[in-house]
Amino acid sequence: MAVADFQTVIGLEVHAQLLTRTKIFCGCSTAFGGEPNTHVCPVCLGLPGVLPSLNRRVVEMAVRTGLALGCAVRPKSVWARKNYFYPDLPKGYQISQYELPICEGGEVPLTLDGVERTVRLVRIHMEEDAGKNVHDVSADGSSGVDLNRAGVPLLEIVSQPDLRSADEAVEYLKSLRAIVMALGVNDGNMQEGSLRCDANVSVMRRGASEYGTRCEIKNMNSFRFLRQAIEYEVRRQVELVESGGRVEQETRLFDPDRGETRSMRSKEEAHDYRYFPEPDLPPVIVEPALVERLRAELPELPRARAARYQSALGLSAYDAGNLVADAAVAGFFDAALAAYGEGAEAAKKVANWLTGEVARLANETGEAAASWKLTPQKLAAVLRLVDAGTIGGPGAKQVVEEVFRTGAEPEAVVKAKGLAQVSDAGALEAAVDKILAANPAEVEKHRSGKKDLTGFFVGQVMKETKGKANPAVVNALLRKKLGA
Amino acid sequence: MTAPTQDLVRLGLREAGDAVGARRVSSRALVDAALARIEATDAKVGAFLAVTPERARAAADAADARAAAGARRSPIDGVPLALKDIFLTKGVPTTAGSRILEGYLPPYDATVVERLEAAGAVVVGKLNMDEFAMGSSNENSAYKPCHNPWDLSRTPGGSSGGSAAAVAARQVPGALGTDTGGSIREPAAFCGVVGVKPTYGRVSRYGVIAFASSLDQVGPLARSVGDAAVLLRTVAGHDPRDMTSSTRPVDDYLATLEGGAKGLRVGVPREWLEGGGVDPGVAGAVRSALDAYERLGARLVEISLPHSKYGIGAYYLIAPAEASSNLARYDGVRFGLRAKDARGLKEMYSESRERGFGPEPKRRIMLGTYALSAGYYDAYYLRAQKVRTLIRRDFDAAFERCDVIAGPVTPSVAFRLGERTDDPLKMYLADIFTITCNLAALPGLSVPCGLEAGSGLPVGLQLLGRPFDEATLFRAARALERELPALPAPPGV
Ligand SMILES: [Zn+2]
Numbered sequence: 001m002a003v004a005d006f007q008t009v010i011g012l013e014v015h016a017q018l019l020t021r022t023k024i025f026c027g028c029s030t031a032f033g034g035e036p037n038t039h040v041c042p043v044c045l046g047l048p049g050v051l052p053s054l055n056r057r058v059v060e061m062a063v064r065t066g067l068a069l070g071c072a073v074r075p076k077s078v079w080a081r082k083n084y085f086y087p088d089l090p091k092g093y094q095i096s097q098y099e100l101p102i103c104e105g106g107e108v109p110l111t112l113d114g115v116e117r118t119v120r121l122v123r124i125h126m127e128e129d130a131g132k133n134v135h136d137v138s139a140d141g142s143s144g145v146d147l148n149r150a151g152v153p154l155l156e157i158v159s160q161p162d163l164r165s166a167d168e169a170v171e172y173l174k175s176l177r178a179i180v181m182a183l184g185v186n187d188g189n190m191q192e193g194s195l196r197c198d199a200n201v202s203v204m205r206r207g208a209s210e211y212g213t214r215c216e217i218k219n220m221n222s223f224r225f226l227r228q229a230i231e232y233e234v235r236r237q238v239e240l241v242e243s244g245g246r247v248e249q250e251t252r253l254f255d256p257d258r259g260e261t262r263s264m265r266s267k268e269e270a271h272d273y274r275y276f277p278e279p280d281l282p283p284v285i286v287e288p289a290l291v292e293r294l295r296a297e298l299p300e301l302p303r304a305r306a307a308r309y310q311s312a313l314g315l316s317a318y319d320a321g322n323l324v325a326d327a328a329v330a331g332f333f334d335a336a337l338a339a340y341g342e343g344a345e346a347a348k349k350v351a352n353w354l355t356g357e358v359a360r361l362a363n364e365t366g367e368a369a370a371s372w373k374l375t376p377q378k379l380a381a382v383l384r385l386v387d388a389g390t391i392g393g394p395g396a397k398q399v400v401e402e403v404f405r406t407g408a409e410p411e412a413v414v415k416a417k418g419l420a421q422v423s424d425a426g427a428l429e430a431a432v433d434k435i436l437a438a439n440p441a442e443v444e445k446h447r448s449g450k451k452d453l454t455g456f457f458v459g460q461v462m463k464e465t466k467g468k469a470n471p472a473v474v475n476a477l478l479r480k481k482l483g484a
Numbered sequence: 485m486t487a488p489t490q491d492l493v494r495l496g497l498r499e500a501g502d503a504v505g506a507r508r509v510s511s512r513a514l515v516d517a518a519l520a521r522i523e524a525t526d527a528k529v530g531a532f533l534a535v536t537p538e539r540a541r542a543a544a545d546a547a548d549a550r551a552a553a554g555a556r557r558s559p560i561d562g563v564p565l566a567l568k569d570i571f572l573t574k575g576v577p578t579t580a581g582s583r584i585l586e587g588y589l590p591p592y593d594a595t596v597v598e599r600l601e602a603a604g605a606v607v608v609g610k611l612n613m614d615e616f617a618m619g620s621s622n623e624n625s626a627y628k629p630c631h632n633p634w635d636l637s638r639t640p641g642g643s644s645g646g647s648a649a650a651v652a653a654r655q656v657p658g659a660l661g662t663d664t665g666g667s668i669r670e671p672a673a674f675c676g677v678v679g680v681k682p683t684y685g686r687v688s689r690y691g692v693i694a695f696a697s698s699l700d701q702v703g704p705l706a707r708s709v710g711d712a713a714v715l716l717r718t719v720a721g722h723d724p725r726d727m728t729s730s731t732r733p734v735d736d737y738l739a740t741l742e743g744g745a746k747g748l749r750v751g752v753p754r755e756w757l758e759g760g761g762v763d764p765g766v767a768g769a770v771r772s773a774l775d776a777y778e779r780l781g782a783r784l785v786e787i788s789l790p791h792s793k794y795g796i797g798a799y800y801l802i803a804p805a806e807a808s809s810n811l812a813r814y815d816g817v818r819f820g821l822r823a824k825d826a827r828g829l830k831e832m833y834s835e836s837r838e839r840g841f842g843p844e845p846k847r848r849i850m851l852g853t854y855a856l857s858a859g860y861y862d863a864y865y866l867r868a869q870k871v872r873t874l875i876r877r878d879f880d881a882a883f884e885r886c887d888v889i890a891g892p893v894t895p896s897v898a899f900r901l902g903e904r905t906d907d908p909l910k911m912y913l914a915d916i917f918t919i920t921c922n923l924a925a926l927p928g929l930s931v932p933c934g935l936e937a938g939s940g941l942p943v944g945l946q947l948l949g950r951p952f953d954e955a956t957l958f959r960a961a962r963a964l965e966r967e968l969p970a971l972p973a974p975p976g977v
Binding site for chain 1: 572574578580585589590591592594689690691692693694696697699724725726728787805806808809811812813814815817818819829832853854857858865
């Protein structure tokens with residue numbers, strides 16, 4: 001198979017749930033979870049006689065996103081009905097935007113293999129989410145419908161087919177995710193589906209001037225699945241073309257268990273959505289004053305923030321990129337740095353903790369930065385304890401972990417766990433002597449100058465003292481005793 | 485406090501309200517009289533789909549307690565009323581005249597129902613109508629036909645047929661209906677009562693079962709212009725739950741009601757009376773109403789509405805298109821009729837809708853789905869919207885030369901039941917004069933202007949006004965009402 005002979009062409013449609021407290025057309029809560037059908041009212045249940053009443057926060061978030069991405073914001077945009085039957089769609093139509101969306105154009109920046117580029121956007125529009133079908137809810141195998149999510153506001157962000165590889169698609173989604181999180185319009189939680197995407201994938205022979213027939217792939221709720229789905233789909237399409245077949249335009253579903261895409265409906269079975277302007281809602285008017293206010297309120301965006309971390313704080317591109325991928329983490333970094341100190345060295349230390357041990361713990365517990373029990377002040381306190389020699393590296397790690405899990409005060413953890421470093425040379429001398437006595441061969445090797453074994457001896461002493469020995473003091477003792 | 489039933493049911497809305505306020509009559513007596521009248525006449529008329537005596541009597545007693553305590557909520561506190569069965573009433577069956585909602589108990593009240601109750605009005609029941617308000621004769625009711633109190637072999641008009649018939653038959657002094665293409669004005673004309681289709685956006689549509697959202701509007705029916713004005717003022721005004729409702733303040737219609745017609749410029753559309761296929765008896769009554777206006781010091785101005793003739797065509801694309809979407813929620817999943825024996829989802833959908841919808845909603849769903857389909861949208865729906873703009877411009881131009889527009893409501897008086905049921909196209913033509921008002925979002929009113937010479941059946945005069953100028957319509961209609969002899973009681977009941 002010769003995937004290399006083909007050019008992959010990808011466009012993404014990203015659905016981002018907006019972080020409003022209430023739904024787009026009623027006052028129900030947007031909170032995730034909850035017993036089925038508890039966050040519902042006549043409006044989002046689509047009962048007879050109800051009418052939508054627009055949550056203006058949705059418009060503001062859409063405009064904010066559009067401005068951050070350099071879109072043109074329409075002063076007057078129009079709601080449309082997208083008609084189709086499905087049990088999770090209570091009204092038999094979705095209120096969306098069609099011909100006149102709120103934002104058009106714009107671009108998303110991304111960096112791949114150190115190269116910066118932009119991906120053009122077609123549009124951004126507002127719409128309501130559907131509910132969720134839940135299968136096998138009872139013994140007879142019948143299905144239920146949970147409408148808690150019905151009416152949760154979404155932005156649909158549609159890219160041009162500018163992406164050329166699965167890697168690029170993943171980077172695009174990462175960049176977009178970091179931006180919407182920085183804007184405070186989306187929580188970036190792909191697992192819960194608050195950020196999800198469909199991919200339009202096609203392949204064309206290198207040098208060809210026309211795109212191949214595209215397939216739309218649905219149901220990818222992680223970066224890994226997006227990559228898998230695209231890679232699988234590209235292989236499938238190339239194999240098909242190579243073997244003399246033809247790609248049929250269709251909608252395909254990604255199956256994460258098998259890592260495959262499979263046909264969901266063909267072009268012939270595609271819905272005719274019969275869009276028409278929504279008569280129950282007046283057009284959305286966005287006054288220039290609102291645009292200017294929202295523009296003035298735009299926060300620093302991830303790319304600018306990463307650049308500042310590199311130029312002003314001397315962080316590596318890698319660390320800077322990691323920090324800004326989640327605005328809450330970047331905010332934590334800023335606050336911790338402010339509480340701790342100034343300069344490149346301080347920044348490097350804070351960044352190391354955040355992208356290392358703290359990231360590991362966050363990953364393990366799945367906790368979002370906003371709800372960490374470890375505060376920036378507490379992380380700064382741990383760093384100061386290290387600087388003061390009160391605790392060493394291994395001790396600090398334990399303190400951070402304990403504070404992360406329980407929110408305890410770092411000093412209290414040091415005390416409770418007896419992690420204070422031993423710096424008293426008299427107290428450490430016995431341990432050093434014991435280790436030297438127990439390893440005569442190594443002492444000999446070291447003394448003869450064959451090999452510098454200082455590191456080995458320090459390690460042994462640390463082990464002996466359960467990590468509490470101050471390494472600097474141990475080093476000094478060793479120098480004295482080994483005469484090196 | 486013991487006036488005989490036949491006297492109490494003759495009282496108009498304001499008269500009844502005043503009597504309760506003066507403690508000459510109790511609300512309970514009014515409500516009992518209305519219930520007795522319904523009991524005595526509705527087997528013949530068929531205006532009600534549901535009567536709610538216990539609730540009504542409890543509400544009446546509460547109104548009487550307020551009157552006794554000097555704490556009346558409004559001048560119509562304690563007055564019995566009825567609602568077209570298209571208004572959602574919490575815990576009271578609401579069907580929209582359709583089998584698909586048989587037995588449906590809404591969990592909330594429509595905004596207008598809340599407003600009526602806040603004013604203390606007592607709802608005695610729900611009124612017959614064409615299924616989902618689709619029809620001009622009430623014959624599309626899935627439950628039973630409704631009869632015209634003037635001649636029980638004739639239709640009361642539609643789709644608010646039950647509303648007009650109940651008011652004409654003295655079952656209630658006032659009712660609410662909805663008007664999408666003439667559904668208040670046509671039955672009001674056929675039954676000899678006053679009916680008002682307010683400006684689009686004047687009254688909240690929240691809790692009103694939707695037929696065609698850009699055309700539907702709630703309005704009152706009553707036996708006098710002033711009563712209709714009071715009822716409209718009670719329910720009109722902005723509602724945050726209906727974003728298409730206007731924030732303009734509601735005028736005090738009664739303050740200008742008796743202002744007369746002197747100096748009023750009455751526009752008469754050339755297209756409506758000449759060669760418009762209007763029956764001579766109807767044309768004669770309309771002519772004499774126009775003559776009366778001249779006698780009252782109004783000036784008749786000939787105007788032209790050249791695009792009116794495209795009104796029916798545009799309407800029967802836009803209304804079905806919106807209906808096809810509005811009726812999608814009746815899918816058997818969450819409420820209403822479900823084909824429980826169906827196998828699989830698709831069969832459940834199609835069987836529920838097959839059994840639940842009558843022929844007219846099905847016809848319009850088909851029409852509307854077609855008009856919105858890929859490849860046809862531009863030719864049908866979009867073009868119809870353009871016609872709508874042209875019709876609105878016709879009116880804008882006309883209203884530079886006149887204050888109200890006057891003409892017939894319908895080409896004929898009430899036709900016989902069954903006469904047009906086999907010919908939907910002929911049925912649709914009953915709306916020819918009323919439809920443009922909805923397309924242009926204007927206020928319109930039907931006021932009785934006499935009886936047709938041969939049949940002795942009522943004829944309505946239609947008055948159209950500028951957007952949100954209902955006050956002028958009421959004033960003009962009241963001037964005519966005062967000038968012309970009052971209609972006799974309908975002989976059918
Ligand atoms: Zn809700």
